[in-house]
Amino acid sequence: MLPLQSLKSLNMHKRYLYIWFQWLATDRMAKINPELRSKPFLLHAPEHGRVVVRAVNPALQKEGITSGMVLADVRAIFPEVAVFPSEPEADKKLLNNLAEWCFRYTPVVATDLPDGLVLNISGCAHLWGGELPYIKTITKRLFRGGYSVRAAIADTIGAAWAVSRYGSQLIVKPGQQQEALLSLPPAALRLEKNTLQRLNKLGFRQISQLISIPHTNLRRRFGTNLLSKLGQALGTEREQLISVQPTPVYLERLPCPEPIRTAKGIKIALERLLETLCERFFREGKGMRTGIFKGYRIDGEIVQISIGTNRASRHVTHLFKLFELKIPELEPALGIELFTLEAALVEDVSESQETLWSIRSNNQTAIAELLDNIAGKLGAQAIxxxxxxxxxxxxxxxxxxxxxxxxxxxxxxxxKPRPLLLLPKPEPVEVMGALPDYPPLHFIYNGEIISVSRADGPERIEQEWWLQSGPPRDYYRVESEDGARYWLFRLGLYDKDRPQWFLHGFFV
Amino acid sequence: MGEIAKKKEVINQLKKKILLMEGLSKKQDNRLGDFGLGSVNEAFPGGAFPVGTIHEFVSTTESCAAAASGFLSFLVSTFMGRDGFCLWISPKRQIFPPALSFFNIKPHRVIFIDVKHPKEVLWAMEQGLKNKALSVVVAELREVSFAESRRLQLAVENSGATGFLHRIRPLTKGALACISRWKIRPLPSRANNGLPGVGFPRVEVELEKIHGGRPGVWQFEWQNGKFTPVASQKQSNHASSSIPQKPKYA
Structure with missing residues (x-):
C-alpha cells in the first residue's frame, strides 16, 4: 500500500457518482408493458434444474418475495403473480445504452454489472450548479424515464457504491468517506459471499468494527481482498474505471429554410451532406458501407432511402450516384424541411484499397464505380x-x-481444347456403340439422337487426389453430322463396371 | 461519263448524310481498324464494321449459341484491345472463361454479371453502355422488346460504346432497334488432307439484316487466331441460301 498522504493528494479532485438501478430488469419489463407497473410480477430463469426467481418488482417485494426463491414456492404463496423469463442480455444492453445516455453529464461512464453505473464527475457538477442539483437532475430524469434509481456522490467509487445502496445521504463531502462508511454493514464493501458470512458469524455488524482492527490481522483472517476493497472505499487504494466507449455517430444534418419539394433540391441537399460527411471520412481514414438519407417532411412523416457499397467508399460523386438511383423513391409531398445523412456502417479504408481506386487509370475507377452501381441493385454476388x-x-x-x-x-x-460453353453441371447422356478408348458412335442429348462423325481424344483428366477422390474423366471432342461440336467425357474406366458418359460443353 | 461519276458522288454523300441522321455512323472513325472479316466488310454501310450501335445475334440451339459466342468473342477481342475491359451479362451463364483465351480475349479482363431476372440484364447492359470506360458490352438474354432495344440504342448514341445482344432460343422474332441481326451456325469441319479427328472449327455467318447494307451469308474457319473465309465451292449443301450468296471471296 502506498503512503496515505500521497494517495490522498491523488484522489483529491476525483469525485464519483454511483447510480444503482435497483429494479433494472423489472423496470425494463414495465417500460415495454406499462400495465405491469402496478401489478406484482417477477422474472425467472432455470438454475440447477429448478426455476428460480431472478428479479421481482417493488409491488411483489412488499409481499415478501425476494430473488433467489424457487418459482414453485412463490406460486404457492402468491398464485396470481405474473411471471416472465429473465433476459440478462437485454438488461446488459439496456445498461450500456443508459451509460451512453449518461455521456451528456460526464465524459467518463462505466457500467458496473449487473445493475449500476459509475460516473467520474470530477469537474462536471459545477455546470449544473453544484453536486446537489447535478445528482437531482440525473435521478429525476431517470425517474421520469421509468427507472427508479438510488445514487450517491463520493470521493471514491467504493464509497459511492456503499452509500447509494446502504446509506441514506446523496452526497458524501470530499474526504469524509470514512465517516460515511462507519455505520454501514460490511456488505457495503462489495465483498464476496463467503467473507460476508464469516464476518457475520464473528459479529461484525458495522464497518467501524473492522476499521479499528490492525491490517495484518484482517489479512490473515479474511485475505487480501477485504483489505483492498476497504482501501478502495476509503480512497487509500487505486481503482480502475473502464469507461464505455461512445459509438461515434456519422450523421450530418441540413435544415432547409424553405421546404424542398423538387428532385433537384433533394439532389443539392444530398450533395452538400455527402461533401461534409466525406470530408470527415477523409480526416478519419474511414469510408461508408451503408448510408441512410432521410427527409423530414413538414407533415411529420419521415421518408428515407439507403444504399450499400461494395467496399467502404468516401467518393462524393460515386456515393451520390448510388443515392441518385433511389431519389425518385423519396416522396416529398408538401415539402421536406430537414435532411439527414447517416453512415450506419462505417469501415476503415485500407491503404491497399486506395490503390484499387487508384489514379493509375481513370477507366478503372469508372469501372469500379459502375460495378458498385450494379452491386447496389443486383447484389455483389452477381459480379x-x-x-x-x-x-x-x-x-x-x-x-x-x-x-x-x-x-x-x-x-x-x-x-488443350476447352469448350466455350461449359455446362454448370455435366449432363448424363446415353451412348450407343461405345468401345473402350473410343468415343461413342451416337449419343442422346435432350431426347435427340446425335451421330458422331468426327472425334478427337481422349484427354484423360485424373482426379486431384489431394482434393477429392474418384474415377478419372476421359474427354473427347466430338463433332456431329450437322457440324455441332461437343465435349463429352466418360467417367471411370471399363475394368469394373459400366462407366457413365456425360456432356460437359459445346465448342465453337 | 463525267455525268455518271458526279451522280455517284452525290449519291454517296446523300447516303452518308442519311447514315448520320440515323445516328449510326458518326463514330465510324475506323479507330478500331479492320476486324479481319474480309469480304464481309462490303456488306456494311460505309464498308466498315458498325461500332457505337447495338448488334443482335440470334441462336436457336445450344451449339449455335456456342458458335455465336465464339464469333462474338472474336469481335469483342478487337474492341477490348490490349487492356480494355468487357462486361458480359447473362441470366444463365455458360461461358467458360479459360476458353475465351482461344479467341484472343484475356479472360481476366471480362467481368461477368450473372443476374437472376432477365429484366435485370437490360438494366445492367444500359448501365454498362452508358459508362464511358467500357467500349463493349455483351448481354445474353431470350426476349427483348422493341422499346427496350430502343433504350439501349439511345444509351450507345451518347457514349459511343458497342452492345451485342445475344438472344438464345428466342420465343418471338420481332424487329428490334438494332443495326443488324446475325445468325451463326456451326458447320462440319474439314480435316486437312484426310487426317482423322476434328478439323478447324467452321461456322456459317449469316447477316440476316443490316441497316443500310446488304445482307449475306459467309463461311469461316477459325484458324491461327482469326476467322478465315472459306472458298464457296467447298461449301456444304446447307439449307440456308434463301439470300443469295456473295459471289466474291477473298
Missing part, C-alpha cells in the same frame, strides 16, 4: 471475375477474384 488456377480439373481451372487490380500469376492455358 464475377476470374483468374487462371493451376488445376487440370475443368471446374477448378478458374478462381474467382473480387478486386479489379489482381492480375493472373500464371498464363491462361490454350494447349
Amino acid at each position: 464475377h471475375r476470374y483468374l487462371p488456377q493451376e488445376h487440370y480439373w475443368p471446374e477448378r481451372s478458374v478462381k474467382e477474384v473480387i478486386s479489379l487490380e489482381e492480375q493472373p500469376e500464371t498464363q491462361w492455358r490454350t494447349n
Whole structure:
C-alpha cells in the first residue's frame, strides 16, 4: 500500500457518482408493458434444474418475495403473480445504452454489472450548479424515464457504491468517506459471499468494527481482498474505471429554410451532406458501407432511402450516384424541411484499397464505380471475375477474384481444347456403340439422337487426389453430322463396371 | 461519263448524310481498324464494321449459341484491345472463361454479371453502355422488346460504346432497334488432307439484316487466331441460301 498522504493528494479532485438501478430488469419489463407497473410480477430463469426467481418488482417485494426463491414456492404463496423469463442480455444492453445516455453529464461512464453505473464527475457538477442539483437532475430524469434509481456522490467509487445502496445521504463531502462508511454493514464493501458470512458469524455488524482492527490481522483472517476493497472505499487504494466507449455517430444534418419539394433540391441537399460527411471520412481514414438519407417532411412523416457499397467508399460523386438511383423513391409531398445523412456502417479504408481506386487509370475507377452501381441493385454476388488456377480439373481451372487490380500469376492455358460453353453441371447422356478408348458412335442429348462423325481424344483428366477422390474423366471432342461440336467425357474406366458418359460443353 | 461519276458522288454523300441522321455512323472513325472479316466488310454501310450501335445475334440451339459466342468473342477481342475491359451479362451463364483465351480475349479482363431476372440484364447492359470506360458490352438474354432495344440504342448514341445482344432460343422474332441481326451456325469441319479427328472449327455467318447494307451469308474457319473465309465451292449443301450468296471471296 502506498503512503496515505500521497494517495490522498491523488484522489483529491476525483469525485464519483454511483447510480444503482435497483429494479433494472423489472423496470425494463414495465417500460415495454406499462400495465405491469402496478401489478406484482417477477422474472425467472432455470438454475440447477429448478426455476428460480431472478428479479421481482417493488409491488411483489412488499409481499415478501425476494430473488433467489424457487418459482414453485412463490406460486404457492402468491398464485396470481405474473411471471416472465429473465433476459440478462437485454438488461446488459439496456445498461450500456443508459451509460451512453449518461455521456451528456460526464465524459467518463462505466457500467458496473449487473445493475449500476459509475460516473467520474470530477469537474462536471459545477455546470449544473453544484453536486446537489447535478445528482437531482440525473435521478429525476431517470425517474421520469421509468427507472427508479438510488445514487450517491463520493470521493471514491467504493464509497459511492456503499452509500447509494446502504446509506441514506446523496452526497458524501470530499474526504469524509470514512465517516460515511462507519455505520454501514460490511456488505457495503462489495465483498464476496463467503467473507460476508464469516464476518457475520464473528459479529461484525458495522464497518467501524473492522476499521479499528490492525491490517495484518484482517489479512490473515479474511485475505487480501477485504483489505483492498476497504482501501478502495476509503480512497487509500487505486481503482480502475473502464469507461464505455461512445459509438461515434456519422450523421450530418441540413435544415432547409424553405421546404424542398423538387428532385433537384433533394439532389443539392444530398450533395452538400455527402461533401461534409466525406470530408470527415477523409480526416478519419474511414469510408461508408451503408448510408441512410432521410427527409423530414413538414407533415411529420419521415421518408428515407439507403444504399450499400461494395467496399467502404468516401467518393462524393460515386456515393451520390448510388443515392441518385433511389431519389425518385423519396416522396416529398408538401415539402421536406430537414435532411439527414447517416453512415450506419462505417469501415476503415485500407491503404491497399486506395490503390484499387487508384489514379493509375481513370477507366478503372469508372469501372469500379459502375460495378458498385450494379452491386447496389443486383447484389455483389452477381459480379464475377476470374483468374487462371493451376488445376487440370475443368471446374477448378478458374478462381474467382473480387478486386479489379489482381492480375493472373500464371498464363491462361490454350494447349488443350476447352469448350466455350461449359455446362454448370455435366449432363448424363446415353451412348450407343461405345468401345473402350473410343468415343461413342451416337449419343442422346435432350431426347435427340446425335451421330458422331468426327472425334478427337481422349484427354484423360485424373482426379486431384489431394482434393477429392474418384474415377478419372476421359474427354473427347466430338463433332456431329450437322457440324455441332461437343465435349463429352466418360467417367471411370471399363475394368469394373459400366462407366457413365456425360456432356460437359459445346465448342465453337 | 463525267455525268455518271458526279451522280455517284452525290449519291454517296446523300447516303452518308442519311447514315448520320440515323445516328449510326458518326463514330465510324475506323479507330478500331479492320476486324479481319474480309469480304464481309462490303456488306456494311460505309464498308466498315458498325461500332457505337447495338448488334443482335440470334441462336436457336445450344451449339449455335456456342458458335455465336465464339464469333462474338472474336469481335469483342478487337474492341477490348490490349487492356480494355468487357462486361458480359447473362441470366444463365455458360461461358467458360479459360476458353475465351482461344479467341484472343484475356479472360481476366471480362467481368461477368450473372443476374437472376432477365429484366435485370437490360438494366445492367444500359448501365454498362452508358459508362464511358467500357467500349463493349455483351448481354445474353431470350426476349427483348422493341422499346427496350430502343433504350439501349439511345444509351450507345451518347457514349459511343458497342452492345451485342445475344438472344438464345428466342420465343418471338420481332424487329428490334438494332443495326443488324446475325445468325451463326456451326458447320462440319474439314480435316486437312484426310487426317482423322476434328478439323478447324467452321461456322456459317449469316447477316440476316443490316441497316443500310446488304445482307449475306459467309463461311469461316477459325484458324491461327482469326476467322478465315472459306472458298464457296467447298461449301456444304446447307439449307440456308434463301439470300443469295456473295459471289466474291477473298
